[in-house]
Amino acid sequence: MAVILVLCTFLVFIVIDTILSRRKAALPVAIRTEEEKAEPSGSFVEGFLVPEQFRYHAGHSWLLRERKNVMRVGVDEFAAALLGRVEKLELPKPGHWVRQGQRALGFLRGDQKAEMVSPIEGEVVEINTEVLDNPSLLRKDPYGKGWLMTVFAPDEESTVRNLLPANLVHGWMRDAVQRLYGMQPELAGAVAADGGRPAEDLSAAFPTKHWSELTAEFFLTR
Secondary structure, three states: OHHHHHHHHHHHHHHHHHHHHHHHHHHHHHHHHHHHHHOOOEEEEOOEEEEOOOEEEOOOEEEEEEEOOEEEEEEOHHHHHHHOOOOEEEOOOOOOEEOEOOEEEEEEEOOEEEEEEEOOOEEEEEEOHHHHHOOOHHHHOOOOOOOOEEEEOOOHHHHHHOOOOHHHHHHHHHHHHHHHHHHOOOHHHHHOOEOOEOOOOHHHHOOOOOHHHHHHHHHOOO
16 A cells, blocks of 8 residues: 555656756747747838848838738838828738729828839739737737738749749838938938937938828828
């Protein structure tokens, strides 16, 4: 009887030790995952973050491959700064088919509306309800919590072919910022208002130009 009791006690200790070991092993993985999500890696072009793991459309939206044929969509930091203080978003509903290069995303501010073309063709799988409830996430975290939707793209290869080649992204972003400077030279100081990072609301530097017209210049919706 005493031998059985000792064996049972020993078995209990082994089980407890195994559970604790698994928890300790899992913890670093969880921490690394959160750290990776916290800040996308990438470089800065004229003060704007351009993460390397994203693909970009010329209309200033991005794509991130979640799994085969499923892409996450959002706007880049240049677009988010140009949009500034968005009050409401209009996103296609799940099940809706979007076409690459056609208007699909809407941003409202006062009585004006800015639109953006879809960087992908396919069926909308999910929209980010969090950013719908809190549009400020679009500006605060355009590559993270400010994402807009996920899309199932049956012809993934065709979609990717129509995006900007990776080696041209930096030049394209630099050109966009310089075009903006050309419209309002004083804006260069506003963009670098916080240690070289873009101002919160770039369109505020254009009091005489309609917000919707300004965004259309860069979002390919003119």
